[in-house]
Amino acid sequence: MTSRTELYAVLDAYLAALEVQATERAPFASEVFNTENNVALAVGDGLWNTITARDPYQLRMADPEQGQVAVFTAVEESDALNPCCIRLEVADGRITGVETAVARNKDEGFPFGPQFFHDKPEMALPAAPAAREELVRIANGYFETIERNDGTIRTRFHPECNRVENGVQTTNNADFPLPIARFGCEEQFALGWYRYDDDLRARRFPLVDVEQGLVLAYGFIDHSGRIGDYTLVDGTPAQSPVRRPHSYYLAEAFKIVDGAIRQIEADFLTVPYRMPSPWDLRS
Numbered sequence: 001m002t003s004r005t006e007l008y009a010v011l012d013a014y015l016a017a018l019e020v021q022a023t024e025r026a027p028f029a030s031e032v033f034n035t036e037n038n039v040a041l042a043v044g045d046g047l048w049n050t051i052t053a054r055d056p057y058q059l060r061m062a063d064p065e066q067g068q069v070a071v072f073t074a075v076e077e078s079d080a081l082n083p084c085c086i087r088l089e090v091a092d093g094r095i096t097g098v099e100t101a102v103a104r105n106k107d108e109g110f111p112f113g114p115q116f117f118h119d120k121p122e123m124a125l126p127a128a129p130a131a132r133e134e135l136v137r138i139a140n141g142y143f144e145t146i147e148r149n150d151g152t153i154r155t156r157f158h159p160e161c162n163r164v165e166n167g168v169q170t171t172n173n174a175d176f177p178l179p180i181a182r183f184g185c186e187e188q189f190a191l192g193w194y195r196y197d198d199d200l201r202a203r204r205f206p207l208v209d210v211e212q213g214l215v216l217a218y219g220f221i222d223h224s225g226r227i228g229d230y231t232l233v234d235g236t237p238a239q240s241p242v243r244r245p246h247s248y249y250l251a252e253a254f255k256i257v258d259g260a261i262r263q264i265e266a267d268f269l270t271v272p273y274r275m276p277s278p279w280d281l282r283s
Contacts, residue, residue, distance in 0.1 A: 002090055004211070007062045007069035010090050014098075015071070018047070019054050029094035033282060036100040038249045038271055040278045047084070047102055050077045057117035059253065059265055061209040061216060065132075067091055068207040070216050072253060072265050074117045074167065080106040081115065083166045083267045085251040087207060087216065099218070099279065101251040103166045103269045115167030122162070122263035123255050127213025130256065136205045139215040139254040142261060143203055146221075149194035151233040153186060156260040161185035163264040178241070185261065196227045196240035202277045213256045221248040222274060245273035 002010075010027055017025035023044045036046035055074035062069045070087040082104050089097030105115075141155025162171045163185055171188065173181045180193045188194070199222040207216040223242040232238050250268035254261050 001064050002067050002093070004062045004064050006093065007064065007090055008060065010093065010095060011060065011069045011071060011088060014086070014088060014095060015054065018051060021048055021051065023048060027094050029091065029096045032096060032098060034098045035278055037102060037269060038275060038277060047075065047100060052076045052078060055081060055117050057119070059123055061207060061212060061214045061253065063207045063209055066207065070207055072267065075102065077104070080104065083115065083117070085267045101249065101267045101269065103267045105166055108270055117167050120164070120263055125255070125257050125262060127211070127256065128258050130210065130213065130259070132208045132210055135208055135210065135213065135215050135256055138256050138259065138261060139205060139217055140203065142254065143200040143219065145189050146194050146197055147200040149189055149192050149197060151190050151192040153189060157186040158257060158260040158262040161261050161263065163266065165266045165268065185264070190233065192233045193238065195230050196223055196242055198222050198224045202280055204279060215254045215256065217252050217254065219250055220271070220275065221250065223247070247271050247273045247275055249275070
């Protein structure tokens, strides 16, 4: 089993190599399964060609039992600073798999305000001992809650839970373009705002950092576009912002403290509707 210290050393070597666009400096194995934004790419393609700097922000996590290490950070590509999650699979000190999610918001025209990449004290809170399976159950309950959101809460939220998506806080944030962002995590879901999220598909939980109480999950949110006008649980009229077939690919980290979700960090981007994951097809 690769230790946490060894996993972080591999991650550091990878990030240093990426920052100077030098793949030969990263400890790759002879065969590497590499994807960026849910597409299989050759090592050295994609972000390796376009990175111009890396932001100091890092939310790191490791899973020694599974040989996994990951980081949420931000990368500069020319005139844009983009949220980025990188997950590495490591065996015998060598990288055998890389999953990169880069949310290029400027290209997509997301309605986000200024992005703030900084450490969140909540992510460093002590985590009570919990089994891997229990942590995954709590994280998966979040996905169960958002899928066809009808107001039913299928996990536990801390009263002060907050969520950051693509570098922007989307809870308890009155400045966000959508009014739902004024509410906390549980309040949003209890209203049934996300009714238009038809499916949260192809869920994966490859990294569980038991020591830190962190779960890193991946999946897709599919929108069929069928729902237009609808009514929130409290009777308020609402209208879906998604009116055509659409899917998001997401990388999402859940901080779990005392059996409740305390903080969420997510990077997500638009992909073709119902796009499959090469990780599910990997033999």
